[in-house]
Amino acid sequence: MKCSRRSTTWRGSAAAALAAALCLLAQAAVAQDAPARDTAVRAAIRGAVLSRIGVDGEVRIEDLLLRARDGAEDAGQMVATPEPGARLGRPSRFSLSLKGTAGQPSTALGYATATVFVTATCARAARPIAAGAVLGDADIVEGMGDAGEVPLQRLPSAGELVGGRARRALQEGELLLPALVSAPRLVQSGDPVTIRLRADGVEVETRGIATQSGGPGDTVRVVNAGSRRALTARVVGPGEVEVIR
Structure with a gap:
């Protein structure tokens, strides 16, 4: 009976030691993942900010607070989307998602809040x-x-x-x-415009007539003067548009 009690005690001690070891391993794994996840989130926020402001610049991210589940440590797979009302220089919230693959929809990961400064x-x-x-x-x-x-x-x-x-x-x-x-109206409805189409590294230029007015970056309708085909294009300069494919 004494031998049995010793065996039971040993088994209990071994189980406790094993549980403690597994806990330490899990904590170590989380600690290793945290820097990678932080880097991925910062890269996603930086990309979202530069895309939104439309110019290249220096982005500084401070006071990052992450509320997201594990996943997407690869910075190239995570997408950050500024939520309505986001401002530079003030705490703002960004929705985080994982890019879908092979036609699959993106996967929501959570959100992050950060104060972003841009130079x-x-x-x-x-x-x-x-x-x-x-x-x-x-x-x-x-x-x-x-x-x-x-x-x-x-x-x-x-x-x-x-x-x-x-x-x-x-x-x-x-x-x-x-x-x-x-914004100044670079294209006026009824005015002649230069229409450009870029495809596979080749640029084709033709003439047309604008049927809508627009400023820089606006989407307008134009009509190809030769084919009389209506096209959707983006205003890129005075009297110049680029076809949106």
Whole structure:
């Protein structure tokens, strides 16, 4: 009977030791995964921010808080989507998902909150501008700098703003955003336009007529002058559009 008690005690001690070892291994695995997951999330947020502002720049991410399940340590597989109301320089929330493969839908992973700062080439008011004034070259100065606490949206270039109209009075040095300056109409309905189509490294150019007006990046309808075929295109310059395939 004594032998039996010793055997039972040994088995209990061995089981406890095994459980403790497994727990330590699990904790070590989580600790190893954490840096990879953090790197993947930061890369996804950085990509989302650069895509949203439309220009290259330096992205600094602070106060990252992750609320997501395990998965997608590969930075190339994780996608971050800014939620409505996201702003630079303030805590913002990003939905996280895993890219689908072979036609499969993406998989939701959770979300992350972070404060994102961007240093990029920005267009600012070169001097005080009255409400309703049409902006010229002398009204805009462009240079590298901190974008500040602004909505996470496209940062227009100086060239895109020339000809736009100030929606309100602007102060010298103020960042020029679409909410402050109405975009100039680079294409007017009824005007002739140059239509470009790029496919497989080949560019084809033809003439057409715009049936809608639009500013930089807007989607408009145009009609090919030769075939009379209606096309959907993106405004890329004054009187120039690129067919969207």
